[in-house]
Amino acid sequence: MSADTHSITATDAADNTGEVSEALSITIDNTAPAVTINQAESQDDPAADTPVRFTAVFSEPVSGFADEDADTSGSTAAGPLSVLITEADPADGTAYEVAISGMSGAGDVIVTIPAHAAQDAAGNTSTAGTGDDSTVAYDPALxxxxxxxxxxxxxxxxxxxxxxxxxxxxxxxxxxxxxxxxxxxxxxxxxxxxxxxxxxxxxxxxxxxxxxxxxxxxxxxxxxxxxxxxxxxxxxxxxxxxxxDDDTAGFTLSKTEIAVSESAPLTRKYLSVCRDDG
CATH class of the missing domain: 2.60.40.2030 (CalX-beta domain)
Known part of the structure; x- marks a missing residue:
């Protein structure tokens, strides 16, 4: 039977045919869910702190994706490494956070997702994960x-x-x-x-x-x-x-010469001294 809209009739042993049923819509799903695994958007690289976070995104809602379904065996950072998988936004079964901790020394933290890690509503299991950013350099000395x-x-x-x-x-x-x-x-x-x-x-x-x-x-x-x-x-x-400021303060005399007559009565003469600026 193909994926389409169908009607059903029934015939008994006496060759009596029943009424035609209401239309039935049949969907056949044999497409395996695909998944990508990459660094989480907020993840530092290189990183000095744990956990190191990745995001797994499936092409359709899935179930059964558990901690043991993320593989860290390709990592060069000393361990033993541990995995914690939790569902992420939009919380519809398509996105999961993969948090890696337990690193005891510097090296790369690498996460892969093998085939059959999760399944969709029709029972199709997922393909092996792909991604172009599934490695984080870990160095606590940073x-x-x-x-x-x-x-x-x-x-x-x-x-x-x-x-x-x-x-x-x-x-x-x-x-x-x-x-x-x-x-x-x-x-x-x-x-x-x-x-x-x-x-x-x-x-x-x-x-x-x-x-x-x-x-x-x-x-x-x-x-x-x-x-x-x-x-x-x-x-x-x-x-x-x-x-x-290298402008030094200066002074200006109001007069440079003062003349007095030796025969004139004694009088006072005033000299003004003005500061320029600075």
């Missing part, structure tokens, strides 16, 4: 990463147009990628007192520069580092550069 910030000269004169060196030093674990955020504050104005902050970095940190411009009063550039996640520590995380 928790030891720290950054320290410094500038080569804490104070520069306003007329010293050019640049001063900026150094961000990374310590602890220096293998793999890591990142830190920074904020710029202070009283100096971008485009007036300084033009740019930039540089190039690597696994040991970043060496850059602050480009300066002349100004008329003391200004500061404050740079503050902050970790992008819980794996980054920032010690000595603030550097303050002062762009010093």
């Amino acid at each position: 928790n030891d990463i720290a950054y320290e910030l410094s500038v080569s000269h804490a104070t520069v004169a306003e007329g010293d147009e050019g640049s001063t060196a900026l150094t961000i030093t990374r310590s602890g674990a220096t293998s793999g990628e890591s990142a830190t955020d920074f904020e710029i504050g202070g009283t100096a104005t971008f485009g007036e007192d300084f033009d740019s902050i930039g540089g190039t970095g690597g696994t040991s940190g970043l060496t850059g520069s602050i480009s300066l411009a002349a100004d008329e009063s003391d200004e500061t550039v404050e740079i503050t580092l902050s970790g992008t996640d819980g794996t980054v520590n920032c010690t000595n995380n603030q550097a303050v550069l002062t762009i010093a």
Whole structure:
């Protein structure tokens, strides 16, 4: 019988035929559910903390997908690794979180899903899982990463147009990628007192520069580092550069010469001394 709409009649032994039944819709499902397994959207890679999370997505609602249906035998991270599978949004039997924990050393956490891990409502079992992002590099030493910030000269004169060196030093674990955020504050104005902050970095940190411009009063550039996640520590995380006003105060005499007659009566003469600026 094909998948279609059918009607049924019955005939007894005396060749009597009954009434035609109401139309019956018959669906034949022989398609196996497909599944993909990839890193969870919020999962860090590399990761320093557990559990490491993956998401399994089936092409249709399934049941019977249990902890033992996720295979971590291809992982290089020391174990023993353990698996916890829970249903995820949209909570309709199509999406599951696969959480891996138990890592005792650095290495890759790899998850695969073998064939027949789950079944649909018609009893078809799932095909082997596919995915292009089912590996997470795990390294607990990433928790030891720290950054320290410094500038080569804490104070520069306003007329010293050019640049001063900026150094961000990374310590602890220096293998793999890591990142830190920074904020710029202070009283100096971008485009007036300084033009740019930039540089190039690597696994040991970043060496850059602050480009300066002349100004008329003391200004500061404050740079503050902050970790992008819980794996980054920032010690000595603030550097303050002062762009010093180098206009010194001066004085002006109101008169440069005062003439008096030796025969004239004694009188007082006044000399004004005016401070310029600074």
